Amino acid sequence: MAHLLVHGAGLAGLTTAMLLTRDGHRVTVLERDPAQPPPIEHAATAWGGWQRRGVNQFHLPHYMLPRWWALIGTHLPEVAEPLVAAGALRINSLAALPEKRRGPLCASDARFDTVTARRPVLEAVLAGAAEAAGVCVRRGVAVTGLTTDDRPNVPHVTGVLTAGGGTVSADLVVDCGGRRSALGAWLSAAGARPPAEQREDSGFVYYARHFRSRSGGMPTVLTNFLHNYESVSVLTLPADNDTWSVVLTTSGRDRALRPLRDPDRWSAVLARYPFAAHWAGGEPISGIDVMAGVEDRYRRLVVDGRPVATGVVAVGDACACTNPSLGRGASMALIHGILLRDLLRETDPWDRDTFARRFDEATTQAIEPLYRATLWHDRHRLAELDADAAGRPYRTTDPRWRAGAALFAASLADPELTRAYTALASFIATPDEVFATPGLLDRACTLGAGADRYPLPGPSRSDLLDTLA
Numbered sequence: 001m002a003h004l005l006v007h008g009a010g011l012a013g014l015t016t017a018m019l020l021t022r023d024g025h026r027v028t029v030l031e032r033d034p035a036q037p038p039p040i041e042h043a044a045t046a047w048g049g050w051q052r053r054g055v056n057q058f059h060l061p062h063y064m065l066p067r068w069w070a071l072i073g074t075h076l077p078e079v080a081e082p083l084v085a086a087g088a089l090r091i092n093s094l095a096a097l098p099e100k101r102r103g104p105l106c107a108s109d110a111r112f113d114t115v116t117a118r119r120p121v122l123e124a125v126l127a128g129a130a131e132a133a134g135v136c137v138r139r140g141v142a143v144t145g146l147t148t149d150d151r152p153n154v155p156h157v158t159g160v161l162t163a164g165g166g167t168v169s170a171d172l173v174v175d176c177g178g179r180r181s182a183l184g185a186w187l188s189a190a191g192a193r194p195p196a197e198q199r200e201d202s203g204f205v206y207y208a209r210h211f212r213s214r215s216g217g218m219p220t221v222l223t224n225f226l227h228n229y230e231s232v233s234v235l236t237l238p239a240d241n242d243t244w245s246v247v248l249t250t251s252g253r254d255r256a257l258r259p260l261r262d263p264d265r266w267s268a269v270l271a272r273y274p275f276a277a278h279w280a281g282g283e284p285i286s287g288i289d290v291m292a293g294v295e296d297r298y299r300r301l302v303v304d305g306r307p308v309a310t311g312v313v314a315v316g317d318a319c320a321c322t323n324p325s326l327g328r329g330a331s332m333a334l335i336h337g338i339l340l341r342d343l344l345r346e347t348d349p350w351d352r353d354t355f356a357r358r359f360d361e362a363t364t365q366a367i368e369p370l371y372r373a374t375l376w377h378d379r380h381r382l383a384e385l386d387a388d389a390a391g392r393p394y395r396t397t398d399p400r401w402r403a404g405a406a407l408f409a410a411s412l413a414d415p416e417l418t419r420a421y422t423a424l425a426s427f428i429a430t431p432d433e434v435f436a437t438p439g440l441l442d443r444a445c446t447l448g449a450g451a452d453r454y455p456l457p458g459p460s461r462s463d464l465l466d467t468l469a
């Protein structure tokens with residue numbers, strides 16, 4: 001079995017390391033953040049007691065989608081019990097909706113189950129599970145570059161350089177360094193051709209706040225967790241130990257909405273949305289956390305049919321990261337880690353060129369379409385928000401975007417369509433799968449055709465601006 005070196009102990013690094021250790025590989029994880037150990041025995045305290053400067057979004061809202069939970073159940077079942085023991089919330093994304101919207105439940109609706117927690121709590125549990133699985137995590141060790149052999153043109157990565165001048169060698173380096181991974185610069189310093197990279201600012205800005213219940217329990221769920229309105233999307237995300245978060249998302253170009261960073265104005269705006277206002281009823285446990293400049297980036301290490309280097313792969317955000325409104329990052333990272341594990345079952349990492357090509361092929365087949373579909377959604381939604389800010393209607397000839405909007409509007413009055421829409425939002429079905437049900441697309445388009453673009457009640461843009469004034 002191989003010695004695999006994972007760089008980064010975030011969600012991708014920890015889950016990938018566990019998957020590989022379960023298969024008998026020797027896995028070492030190097031994490032730059034200080035050696036302060038995660039509060040494994042008391043994961044629920046991680047919210048206030050664990051600092052992780054290496055992860056910008058550490059204290060920002062996270063929700064684990066049913067797709068993530070299904071993958072955990074199949075591939076890392078040992079994570080489930082400690083997660084629940086740490087107070088993570090068991091929730092069913094469909095059952096949580098009002099009965100008149102979703103209709104009666106049936107046995108197959110268990111596919112909407114998930115277990116979710118605030119990011120620090122989730123990560124502390126994963127860190128504990130990784131330790132219990134025998135993964136060696138060395139915290140406080142920053143990777144600063146790659147060691148390579150002397151092959152001309154296509155360097156072969158033999159390990160990493162660490163701050164302080166050390167080296168750690170490995171049969172394969174797995175970059176789980178997240179959205180700010182420096183892999184491109186390290187490869188170039190090693191004499192490799194640059195990876196193929198597409199990147200741009202996703203264009204969104206988030207104004208997020210966490211709450212804790214004053215009396216126990218969770219706010220009543222009145223609609224799906226992501227609700228779209230004129231100029232604003234609202235995310236209402238349940239979490240562990242009677243906590244939750246609310247995010248107001250807008251276009252980063254919408255300067256008029258920037259006062260949302262002020263807690264009083266943020267609260268006044270939230271109060272205008274009847275399906276979300278009651279989520280402000282808890283005790284705030286954070287200020288308004290603002291995040292902008294979130295990049296979409298996709299990176300390939302095979303360019304023009306040839307690997308730029310061998311002995312190294314990128315997994316999770318280090319390969320593909322997007323604007324997080326759809327909450328898919330952890331699921332995509334886990335899918336990606338599973339791909340790597342499966343490839344290692346059939347292809348030797350010492351078969352350098354073949355391994356690099358096959359991992360790229362598997363990533364292109366399984367991860368790139370998820371990345372592109374997320375970008376497709378985000379580009380439309382951002383254009384819609386920008387059109388709202390400019391006071392003009394958003395027009396698109398893309399029938400799929402129109403079908404998606406019609407599906408949500410129609411789902412408000414049709415339980416089968418609610419199931420279909422919630423399956424998309426849960427990341428357990430693709431639009432092609434959902435719309436393959438005979439008659440479903442026609443019904444969505446007929447029922448949803450006359451509906452307002454933003455069918456849930458909320459302020460118009462001018463009301464919104466008045467509220468912020």
Ligand SMILES: Cc1cc2nc3c(=O)[nH]c(=O)nc-3n(C[C@H](O)[C@H](O)[C@H](O)COP(=O)(O)OP(=O)(O)OC[C@H]3O[C@@H](n4cnc5c(N)ncnc54)[C@H](O)[C@@H]3O)c2cc1C
Pocket residue numbers: 007008009010011012013030031032033053054055056057060061062063064065141142143144176177178179180181182206291294315316317318324327328329330331333
């Ligand atoms: C605002 C926001 C909200 C999000 N919400 C959700 C959500 O609701 N649901 C969801 O599924 N996903 C969400 N995501 C995405 C999710 O956070 C990531 O997809 C997920 O964490 C996987 O990331 P990762 O492990 O690849 O990277 P990260 O979690 O960023 O981890 C990278 C790790 O690498 C370490 N590292 C970096 N450089 C070095 C180095 N040189 N040496 C050693 N270590 C290094 C870092 O310290 C860090 O620990 C959100 C993202 C953002 C930005």
